[in-house]
Amino acid sequence: xxxxxxxxxxxxxxxxxxxxxxxxxxxxxxxxxxxxxxxxxxxxxxxxxxxxxxxxxxxxxxxxxxxxxxxxxxxxxxxxxxxxxxxxxxxxxxxxxxxxxxxxxxxxxxxxxxxxxxxxxxxxxxxxxxxxxxxxxxxxxxxxxxxxxxxxxxxxxxxxxxxxxxxxxxxxxxxxxxxxxxxxxxxxxxxxxxxxxxxxxxxxxxxxxxxxxxxxxxxxxxxxxxxxxxxxxxxxxxxxxxxxxxxxxxxxxxxxxxxxxxxxxxxxxxxxxxxxxxxxxxxxxxxxxxxxxxxxxxxxxxxxxxxxxxxxxxxxx
Numbered sequence: 001x002x003x004x005x006x007x008x009x010x011x012x013x014x015x016x017x018x019x020x021x022x023x024x025x026x027x028x029x030x031x032x033x034x035x036x037x038x039x040x041x042x043x044x045x046x047x048x049x050x051x052x053x054x055x056x057x058x059x060x061x062x063x064x065x066x067x068x069x070x071x072x073x074x075x076x077x078x079x080x081x082x083x084x085x086x087x088x089x090x091x092x093x094x095x096x097x098x099x100x101x102x103x104x105x106x107x108x109x110x111x112x113x114x115x116x117x118x119x120x121x122x123x124x125x126x127x128x129x130x131x132x133x134x135x136x137x138x139x140x141x142x143x144x145x146x147x148x149x150x151x152x153x154x155x156x157x158x159x160x161x162x163x164x165x166x167x168x169x170x171x172x173x174x175x176x177x178x179x180x181x182x183x184x185x186x187x188x189x190x191x192x193x194x195x196x197x198x199x200x201x202x203x204x205x206x207x208x209x210x211x212x213x214x215x216x217x218x219x220x221x222x223x224x225x226x227x228x229x230x231x232x233x234x235x236x237x238x239x240x241x242x243x244x245x246x247x248x249x250x251x252x253x254x255x256x257x258x259x260x261x262x263x264x265x266x267x268x269x270x271x272x273x274x275x276x277x278x279x280x281x282x283x284x285x286x287x288x289x290x291x292x293x294x295x296x297x298x299x300x301x302x303x304x305x306x307x308x309x310x311x312x313x314x315x316x317x
Contacts (some may be wrong), residue, residue: 004282010109010288013102018094018122018148020046023053026144043076047153049078054122055147063124069132072122073090073149075114086115087137087153094148095127099138103148111154161312166238169197172298176203181292184208191294193225198314199236200226203294204267206285218244222263222296223271226314234313236261237302244274245293248285253278256299 013019019020021044025031031039038060063070071093078085087163104127110119132139135235139145176191178184184207191203206219213219220242238261243254259268279286286292304312 006284010107012105013097013100014105015102017103018092019150020044021051021053021151022094022146023055024144024146025055028057028140028143028145029309030143037061040074046149046151047089049075049151049153051149051151052076052121053147053149058129060124065124067129068125069127069129070122070124070125071147072120073151075119078116078119081116084116086113089121090152090154091121091166092128092150092248094122095132095139095148096146096148097138097145098141098146099136104139107150108247128308154158158241158307160307162307164303166197166303167299169298169301172196172301174201174203174296176205176296178205178207178294178296179294180290181207181287184292186267188219196298197303198311199224199301201296201298203242203296204269205294206271209276210271216276217272218274219269219271219274220244220273220294221267221268222257223267227263227266229315230263230313231311231315234263236304236313237300238298239300241295241297241299242269242273243295243297244279244286245295247288247291247293251284252285252295253286254295 020039023041033058036277037056039055045051052074054072054074055225056065059065060070073091077246078240088111090107090109091112092105094103094105096103106123106126108109114121127139129138133140148301171194174191174194178189183246188204188206188210194201202225204223205300209215209217210219222238222240222242224236241254241256243252245252253274255270257268257270263269278284306312
């Protein structure tokens, strides 16, 4: 006798009935005697396709199976399918345990490929007849039983995202000469708009400090300025430097920030960037001719696109 190859399957029990189709059979013993090898269910629809269950109550003789119940899922209607069609499916078979009020679930979660060449898949040795016919197992009670199936078609809709990082984007250094620094009286000031990495940026300066650092530290932030042109749920990772320039010896004061920018947090920086004492200390050369030079430098900038190359951050202009 030819050896039957059996797929490795996982068995478990659950209370929930099969989502897509159930087949109750009364007088199972008579069906076993009457049918010529197999019994086919009527057509049913699941996951957008039409199917049938094919039950071999005494085993699939074409596979030389004896002493087992065989159960298969068959595509029932392939009219209109293109040549060479293929469909990937996750299939689970079920047998109802009437004593425990649970369904024996048989399937390993693997993808099964249905195609123009092979439109049928199943388990030649789904359940041994010795186990099935033993009433203490609950599968055949009063000569009645229930089989079922769940069919989940895996469709590739081409949706996804491509994340990458730009290192040192061109035009990524923003230099802002803040003139008449001693005469600044507003709480904060914005620089001009800078363009880098297809985005618009501003530097935001609190000359006398922000919130709890007011009167103690100068506060400095980088702001993403064109957020109204972004998709809902956008986020943008930025690694950047904030810098106050030493205008004589190049002993600049700078700090690095790594943050995710998003709709609710579109500016990031440091409230205690540098003490006002250090700023005003003439030996540090931060203020020359009442001018402070502030810089922002983009080091890394995230890019998020879909698989067609369209930005998932910025709406196309």
